[in-house]
Amino acid sequence: MINRLTAxxxxxxxxxxxxLDPMLSYxxxxxxxxxxxEHGETLSGAxxxxxxxxxxxxxxxxxxxxxxKPQIAMYEQFGIPGLTVYKQTIDYCRxxxxxxxxxxxxxxxxxxxxxxxxxxxxxxxxxxxxxxxFAEDFATINPYLGSDGVKPFIxxxxxxxxxxxxxxxxxxxxxxxxxxxxxxxxxxxxxVGEKVAAxxxxxxxxxxxxxxAVVGATxxxxxxxxxxxxxxxxxxxxxxxxxxxTAADLKPYFKDDGSGAIVNSSRGIIAAWKQxxxxxxxxxxxxxxxxxxxxxxxxxxxxxxxxx
Amino acid sequence: MINRLTAxxxxxxxxxxxxLDPMLSYxxxxxxxxxxxEHGETLSGAxxxxxxxxxxxxxxxxxxxxxxKPQIAMYEQFGIPGLTVYKQTIDYCRxxxxxxxxxxxxxxxxxxxxxxxxxxxxxxxxxxxxxxxFAEDFATINPYLGSDGVKPFIxxxxxxxxxxxxxxxxxxxxxxxxxxxxxxxxxxxxxVGEKVAAxxxxxxxxxxxxxxAVVGATxxxxxxxxxxxxxxxxxxxxxxxxxxxTAADLKPYFKDDGSGAIVNSSRGIIAAWKQxxxxxxxxxxxxxxxxxxxxxxxxxxxxxxxxx
Numbered sequence: 001m002i003n004r005l006t007a008x009x010x011x012x013x014x015x016x017x018x019x020l021d022p023m024l025s026y027x028x029x030x031x032x033x034x035x036x037x038e039h040g041e042t043l044s045g046a047x048x049x050x051x052x053x054x055x056x057x058x059x060x061x062x063x064x065x066x067x068x069k070p071q072i073a074m075y076e077q078f079g080i081p082g083l084t085v086y087k088q089t090i091d092y093c094r095x096x097x098x099x100x101x102x103x104x105x106x107x108x109x110x111x112x113x114x115x116x117x118x119x120x121x122x123x124x125x126x127x128x129x130x131x132x133x134f135a136e137d138f139a140t141i142n143p144y145l146g147s148d149g150v151k152p153f154i155x156x157x158x159x160x161x162x163x164x165x166x167x168x169x170x171x172x173x174x175x176x177x178x179x180x181x182x183x184x185x186x187x188x189x190x191x192v193g194e195k196v197a198a199x200x201x202x203x204x205x206x207x208x209x210x211x212x213a214v215v216g217a218t219x220x221x222x223x224x225x226x227x228x229x230x231x232x233x234x235x236x237x238x239x240x241x242x243x244x245x246t247a248a249d250l251k252p253y254f255k256d257d258g259s260g261a262i263v264n265s266s267r268g269i270i271a272a273w274k275q276x277x278x279x280x281x282x283x284x285x286x287x288x289x290x291x292x293x294x295x296x297x298x299x300x301x302x303x304x305x306x307x308x
Numbered sequence: 309m310i311n312r313l314t315a316x317x318x319x320x321x322x323x324x325x326x327x328l329d330p331m332l333s334y335x336x337x338x339x340x341x342x343x344x345x346e347h348g349e350t351l352s353g354a355x356x357x358x359x360x361x362x363x364x365x366x367x368x369x370x371x372x373x374x375x376x377k378p379q380i381a382m383y384e385q386f387g388i389p390g391l392t393v394y395k396q397t398i399d400y401c402r403x404x405x406x407x408x409x410x411x412x413x414x415x416x417x418x419x420x421x422x423x424x425x426x427x428x429x430x431x432x433x434x435x436x437x438x439x440x441x442f443a444e445d446f447a448t449i450n451p452y453l454g455s456d457g458v459k460p461f462i463x464x465x466x467x468x469x470x471x472x473x474x475x476x477x478x479x480x481x482x483x484x485x486x487x488x489x490x491x492x493x494x495x496x497x498x499x500v501g502e503k504v505a506a507x508x509x510x511x512x513x514x515x516x517x518x519x520x521a522v523v524g525a526t527x528x529x530x531x532x533x534x535x536x537x538x539x540x541x542x543x544x545x546x547x548x549x550x551x552x553x554t555a556a557d558l559k560p561y562f563k564d565d566g567s568g569a570i571v572n573s574s575r576g577i578i579a580a581w582k583q584x585x586x587x588x589x590x591x592x593x594x595x596x597x598x599x600x601x602x603x604x605x606x607x608x609x610x611x612x613x614x615x616x
Binding site for chain 1: 388413418480492
C-alpha cells in the first residue's frame with residue numbers, strides 16, 4: 001500500500017491528502033435540513049448529513065488527490081450512527097480509488113494494540129470466517145507506550161501490506177510540552193523519529209517504509225531534521241492552512257526529488273465554501289468549492305517545491 | 309463522579325476495577341455456539357457472544373466492586389456490532405450501579421479532542437437536541453500531544469462532573485523506551501505526572517481531582533514516587549495479576565489511609581474459569597468463577613494494605 005501511495009502521489013502530481021473531518025457547522029443548512037427531515041434532529045440525522053456531505057466532497061476531489069484522511073473522532077462524536085458513516089465513508093473512498101488514512105491515533109499494548117490493528121488494518125476471526133471491520137489502508141498511531149504498542153500494528157502491516165503513520169511531532173501549540181523536552185541533548189521527538197526509522201526497517205516497501213511518521217507543518221525547522229533522521233519514512237504533514245502552516249514551510253519535509261511527504265488539509269478544503277475566497281460558489285456548490293480549493297492547494301505546494 | 313467513585317471504593321471496601329476486555333477465547337463454547345446459531349459466524353455473532361458473556365460477568369460482580377473498565381479495542385475489533393455492544397455494556401453497568409471507566413486511550417488536539425470528549429464523557433448537539441453518545445463516567449487519555457489534547461477533556465469533566473485518567477507510566481515492558489528517558493535529571497513520566505497534578509488542580513473534587521493518572525502495577529518504585537508527586541490524584545493501576553504485578557507491589561500506590569488508588573484486573577477475573585485455581589466451577593459457571601476471583605482479589609489487596 002505504501003508503494004501504491006507513493007506511485008499515486010507521483011501520478012497525480014499531488015502530495016496532498018484531503019482530511020474528511022466533518023463538523024456540523026461546516027455542512028450547509030439545506031443538507032442538514034434534508035437529513036433532519038428524514039431522521040429527525042438525532043445522532044442518525046447528524047450522521048446522515050455527514051454522509052451526504054462527505055459523498056459530495058469525495059466525488060468532487062477523488063480524481064485530484066491520491067488519498068483522504070477521515071478523522072474518526074468527528075464520527076465517534078455521533079455514536080454508533082456516526083461510526084457507521086465512518087465505515088461507509090471508507091468503503092466509498094476505496095470504491096472511488098482513493099487511499100484511506102484512518103486518523104485514529106490509537107495506541108495501547110499487546111493484545112489490545114493487536115485488537116485495534118485487526119479492527120482498522122487487519123482482520124478478525126469469528127469461527128470459520130474472517131472480517132476486515134473498518135478496512136482503512138493506513139492508520140495513525142500514538143507512540144507513548146513504546147514498541148509494545150506499535151509492533152502489533154507493524155505485524156499487521158506486513159501481513160496485509162498496509163501502513164501506519166506514527167505521531168512524532170504534532171502540529172499543535174503545546175506539542176512541545178513533552179515532545180520537545182531534551183534527553184541527552186536531543187528533543188524527545190528526535191528519539192521517537194529515530195525509533196520510527198528503526199521500526200520502519202522491519203517493514204520496507206520499495207522506496208519508503210510501511211511505517212510512516214506524522215510531523216506537523218507548523219514546525220519546519222524540526223521537519224528538516226526529522227526528514228534527515230528518517231530517510232525512508234514517508235511523512236504525513238498536518239497543519240497546512242487553517243493551523244497556520246504555509247506552502248513555503250513545507251519544503252523541508254520533502255526530499256529534493258519532491259517525494260517523501262504528503263500534506264493534509266481538512267477545513268481548508270472541505271469547508272472552502274465558507275471562505276471569502278470561494279464565496280462565489282455559494283453554499284449549494286460546496287463540492288465545487290472544495291474541488292477548487294484542492295486544486296489551489298496542489299498548485300501552491302507544487303510551486304513551493306518548484307515542481308512546475 | 310470522582311467523589312462518588314472514592315465514596316464507593318470505601319463503601320465496598322474494594323479498591324478494585326473489573327476490566328471488561330472480552331476476547332473470544334475467554335468465552336465458553338456454549339455461549340459462542342448459541343450466539344453463532346442465532347447470528348452466524350459474523351461480527352454480529354461475535355458481538356452477541358460478548359454481550360451475553362459481559363452480562364453474566366457484570367451480574368456476578370456488580371455488588372462487589374465500585375467500577376468496571378471496558379477496553380474499547382476489544383469491541384472495536386468487531387466493528388459496528390462490537391461498538392454497539394460496548395455501548396450496551398456501558399448502559400447495563402450504569403443500570404447496575406457500577407461506575408464505568410472507558411479504557412479508550414484517546415488523545416488528539418483542539419476540536420478533535422473536544423469531539424472525543426463529547427463522544428465519551430459529554431454531549432453533542434444536533435439541531436435543538438443533545439445526546440450523550442457513549443456516556444462513560446471516566447475515560448483514559450494519552451498525554452503525548454500536551455495540554456491542547458487534555459484540556460478539552462478537562463472542560464467536559466468540569467461541566468459534566470466526569471473524570472479522566474491520564475497515562476503516566478504504563479505497565480508494559482517497553483513503556484520505558486520513552487516514558488523513562490531522563491529530562492533534566494528526571495524521567496519523562498515524572499514530568500507527565502507533575503503536569504497531571506497541575507491539570508488536576510483545575511478540576512478538584514472533594515479529596516481527589518477529576519483528573520486521575522494511570523500508573524502500571526509492574527513498576528512499584530515508580531508508583532511510590534508518583535504517589536508523592538500527585539497527592540490529590542487518584543491512580544488507576546493496571547497490570548495486577550496476569551501482567552505480573554502482585555498485591556504487595558501495590559502498597560506504594562496507596563496512601564496510608566488506604567485511599568488513592570484503584571486496581572484493575574481483567575483476564576484474572578473475567579476469564580477466571582480458565583484458571584486451574586477456579587477449575588471446579590467449570591465452563592458453565594464462568595460467572596461464579598469471576599465472582600470468586602473478584603472476592604479473592606479484594607481480599608488479597610486488603611491484606612497487602614493491612615486493611616483487614
